[in-house]
Amino acid sequence: MSIANGTSGSHEKDAPGGERALVRAIGALLARYAPIRVSDANGPDFGDDMAPLPSAGPDSVLAWTTDMLMDGVDFRTSEAGWEAVGRKAMLVNLSDCAAMGGRPIAGLLALSLPRRSPRADVLKLVQGAAEAGAAHGCPVVGGDTNSWDGALVVAVTVAARREPHGRWLARSGAQDGDMLFVSGPLGGSILGRHLKPRPRIELGLQLAQLTGVHAAIDISDGLLIDLDRVCEASGCGAELDEHALQAVIHADARRLAERDGRSALEHALSDGEDFELLVAAAPRETSRLAATGLLPIGRIASQKGLWMRCEDGTLRELTARGWEHSC
């Protein structure tokens, strides 16, 4: 059972008003957003066993990413609504493109739908993904639909190209002495922002043009965890600046702190799904990065581990698992 490609088990066949009609409806919906038309001269037709992957030009270098999201883990369909689910599934993949400095070119959407999901709801999900993709130049060009007795599962795959003169921004390039920056305030995304990440694609493309930008990652699992990933991949440590961090505490982190008694800073350090970029760059890029709106939060250190330079001048060790306010 396919949107534009793929196979299904023999379980679902082509019941009247069933799979094939749904696939047609999805195809018609996607065609409203996708610049790739049926019978693209260079690719397979829409609706075939594979979907066209748009040409990225003669010197293109491509990368791709996939994220699978599940009801009850990454969203609650009943609370968020189907459109928000589709949107989030696309946007978290686009955030990965941003972290790599790639320009997204197309996406695939695979679904496992609870049996008897209303068609209108399924189409809302597809629309959410298609609109979010189209807004960033990333049409949904194919996929796979299935139904089962389980909860809703959505997997999006996105391909991206490297811009001319750009590089892929890896996690592994951070160097001792690099400054650390984030692209926006952090914490408390669970209050709603986690459903509407803003993929920092244009920022990622800018960063990929700057030779002094050494590493980047999108903050999906929390600043400390994702910083730890950069440090592990780069073979270094990091020192965060408590004073500078005050400027990157999101208002949602403060609201959440009032409710649960944890500090707003702890939320900023540990909450996931902000989807801002964390960047390590040579000090000489500081003014250029400040001009893009990046906010300094500390620096890379040769000593392994995560450290906090507290406002009182002391240095405390952090763990990637979380931050107990000890300054």
Place this chain on the structure above:
Amino acid sequence: MSIANGTSGSHEKDAPGGERALVRAIGALLARYAPIRVSDANGPDFGDDMAPLPSAGPDSVLAWTTDMLMDGVDFRTSEAGWEAVGRKAMLVNLSDCAAMGGRPIAGLLALSLPRRSPRADVLKLVQGAAEAGAAHGCPVVGGDTNSWDGALVVAVTVAARREPHGRWLARSGAQDGDMLFVSGPLGGSILGRHLKPRPRIELGLQLAQLTGVHAAIDISDGLLIDLDRVCEASGCGAELDEHALQAVIHADARRLAERDGRSALEHALSDGEDFELLVAAAPRETSRLAATGLLPIGRIASQKGLWMRCEDGTLRELTARGWEHSC
């Protein structure tokens, strides 16, 4: 939580001995199969937010496909075993490549694992997918892992390139007067073959070189359903030859018929997951196609609908839903 790229919800974080260790173990396992090494000069590092999509050459035209498989629908993990699940998830995607005449170049693997899945089992699944991919030149280069309270879900995405002088084999090109062929015997795959599809990649590549081959599809949902898809996409009908079909009834179809009382021919026509190719080609290609082992089963007709030329010479209409033996 990622294999080589992607994000996860904030639910799973990086528990000691948890996600990151699993990701490292998966990375080490994949590296045994994948020709794409860490620090590929043209792509991102393994383990980053995106995975490298291998270059397909300066004149490359790419296509891609994704299939999502679920426990209880496409397999039963407890019966098939984890390795077979990973293998099937890869092979059904490779079968889509075969149907398009594409040569697979790389794959992504996304997982939603039941909580507390034993790591050894997860690695067996990854190994099954990686081995099946490697056997067809399709390394697993990245993906996404998650855990949840639901059943096992596996999504594989595969990219393929078009060979020089080849075309994409679409469903939509069948013409009145074309002969219909299948690449092997059909029916009864549920007895076990459905877990070990043989993707007809080399055959698909050969077919894509023959200008008289007008349409192809892999038989995933059953001969009649998939033939109906070709006919719908091509705006034509088809006439099957009951006598010729005797040669494409799989021994498993006969075994299953003895058990359930349906005819072996009905199983051959209606059972899913054979993953053989169904091909429509001009009569002038008949000898070349016979040399590849393709078996004739009928012809394309201008009259819409699916028809059976019975052994007694009468013509009966079929439905894509199934075949009641009425000859």
